[in-house]
Amino acid sequence: MAKKENLKVVGVLGCGAMGSGIAQVAATAGHEVIVFDANKESVKKAKENIHKFLNRAVEKNKLTRATADNAFANLKFARSLNAYKDCDIIIEAIVEDINIKQEVFQSLESIVGEHCILASNTSSLSIASIASACNNSSRVIGIHFFNPAVLLPLVEIIPSLLTSENTLKISKDLIDSWGKITVIAKDTPGFIVNRVARPFYGEAIKMYEEGFANIATIDWAMKELGGFKMGPFELMDFIGNDINYKVTETVFAQMFYDPRYKPSITQKRLYEAKLFGRKVGRGYYDYDVQSNNSEAIKDEEIGRGIFKRILYMLINEAADALFLNIANLEDLEVAMTKGVNYPKGLLNWADEIGIDKVLKGMEELQKEYGEDRYRPSPLLKRMARNNNTFASLGNKN
Numbered sequence: 001m002a003k004k005e006n007l008k009v010v011g012v013l014g015c016g017a018m019g020s021g022i023a024q025v026a027a028t029a030g031h032e033v034i035v036f037d038a039n040k041e042s043v044k045k046a047k048e049n050i051h052k053f054l055n056r057a058v059e060k061n062k063l064t065r066a067t068a069d070n071a072f073a074n075l076k077f078a079r080s081l082n083a084y085k086d087c088d089i090i091i092e093a094i095v096e097d098i099n100i101k102q103e104v105f106q107s108l109e110s111i112v113g114e115h116c117i118l119a120s121n122t123s124s125l126s127i128a129s130i131a132s133a134c135n136n137s138s139r140v141i142g143i144h145f146f147n148p149a150v151l152l153p154l155v156e157i158i159p160s161l162l163t164s165e166n167t168l169k170i171s172k173d174l175i176d177s178w179g180k181i182t183v184i185a186k187d188t189p190g191f192i193v194n195r196v197a198r199p200f201y202g203e204a205i206k207m208y209e210e211g212f213a214n215i216a217t218i219d220w221a222m223k224e225l226g227g228f229k230m231g232p233f234e235l236m237d238f239i240g241n242d243i244n245y246k247v248t249e250t251v252f253a254q255m256f257y258d259p260r261y262k263p264s265i266t267q268k269r270l271y272e273a274k275l276f277g278r279k280v281g282r283g284y285y286d287y288d289v290q291s292n293n294s295e296a297i298k299d300e301e302i303g304r305g306i307f308k309r310i311l312y313m314l315i316n317e318a319a320d321a322l323f324l325n326i327a328n329l330e331d332l333e334v335a336m337t338k339g340v341n342y343p344k345g346l347l348n349w350a351d352e353i354g355i356d357k358v359l360k361g362m363e364e365l366q367k368e369y370g371e372d373r374y375r376p377s378p379l380l381k382r383m384a385r386n387n388n389t390f391a392s393l394g395n396k397n
């Protein structure tokens with residue numbers, strides 16, 4: 001049986017955007033890290049990026065020269081999967097394709113020792129389905145970093161139905177020891193962050209489609225009146241509309257087409273037109289020709305309406321995630337503040353506003369639109385009826 005203190009050799013499979021960051025974090029924490037990627041270009045780029053990043057950290061006095069040099073020396077770039085044979089844990093970060101991931105997990109299992117934990121960094125696939133490819137599925141777990149993995153502190157740990165308690169404990173302890181903040185999420189579509197955050201994008205797009213306000217006004221309202229670091233459209237352009245659209249589509253399909261997660265035609269068209277956002281120079285905003293962009297209409301009443309509608313939808317989603325035991329209350333709050341930098345935990349925010357007020361807002365939206373998208377969470381209804389607060393629930397729920 002594996003023990004955290006015995007986890008010395010870490011394998012990282014795939015060294016693209018996520019794998020290279022994860023490898024750097026593990027190597028900086030002092031592990032010997034074996035990295036393999038099927039594409040030579042990715043390996044070359046990962047080496048360059050890690051080198052650059054570590055050097056910059058030294059220049060900014062965030063790391064000593066010795067720690068940075070050790071971290072780089074800890075990285076071993078391998079030529080085949082066989083190099084993983086002495087690994088104690090492997091974190092997979094290859095292409096988001098269930099067939100390929102299952103194939104790779106099967107191959108890994110035939111190479112590694114019995115104690116080795118096999119983790120996936122998948123954003124949207126079920127851990128149970130990845131684990132089903134292995135003979136010993138109790139060693140398989142989700143370890144979901146956020147992009148960029150070196151800088152963002154949150155990591156979601158996702159045990160599947162088949163993951164052992166030991167695998168969960170060791171994985172969580174290990175990632176904690178790397179200085180990350182871990183939360184435990186149920187193996188359900190979007191885990192915590194990618195589920196609870198959906199209305200931040202979806203409701204913003206819906207209001208824009210309805211002509212309620214232009215893009216710049218919605219972003220202005222969420223930043224200036226809501227205290228969010230970025231507006232929804234700025235953030236979608238930053239994440240990439242290709243990635244954001246795909247996550248929305250996947251969560252919707254995996255939720256058996258629950259209308260609450262319905263993607264929008266507007267974003268689909270952007271995706272089809274390859275207007276992915278910042279990385280291509282144009283998305284919701286034009287980054288090359290500023291004059292093509294709309295100006296925010298800074299009307300406080302309109303702004304408050306925008307902010308309230310998106311916030312109530314987010315709170316409803318967080319309450320429902322608690323209701324369905326996707327995570328405990330504390331982890332839900334930590335995930336949204338540390339993973340996507342929300343100014344406050346959504347359930348604490350609900351207490352501040354008043355749960356009855358949020359519920360009323362959701363009921364009004366549902367009545368107005370007649371859509372299931374706006375159905376209030378049963379938890380909000382119960383809490384309003386009993387005059388409860390989330391603070392008083394604590395982690396008992």
Ligand SMILES: NC(=O)c1ccc[n+]([C@@H]2O[C@H](COP(=O)([O-])OP(=O)(O)OC[C@H]3O[C@@H](n4cnc5c(N)ncnc54)[C@H](O)[C@@H]3O)[C@@H](O)[C@H]2O)c1
Nearest residue numbers: 014016017018037038039042093094095096121122123147
């Ligand atoms: N990009 C994000 O924002 C983000 C955030 C969290 C999780 N994820 C998840 O992390 C994983 C990787 O995403 P990414 O953004 O780093 O992708 P990426 O395309 O940047 O990197 C994937 C790498 O895997 C390599 N690869 C593909 N198939 C392989 C195989 N069979 N064997 C070895 N190497 C292989 C590719 O050559 C590539 O270098 C995905 O599961 C994704 O859902 C991505």
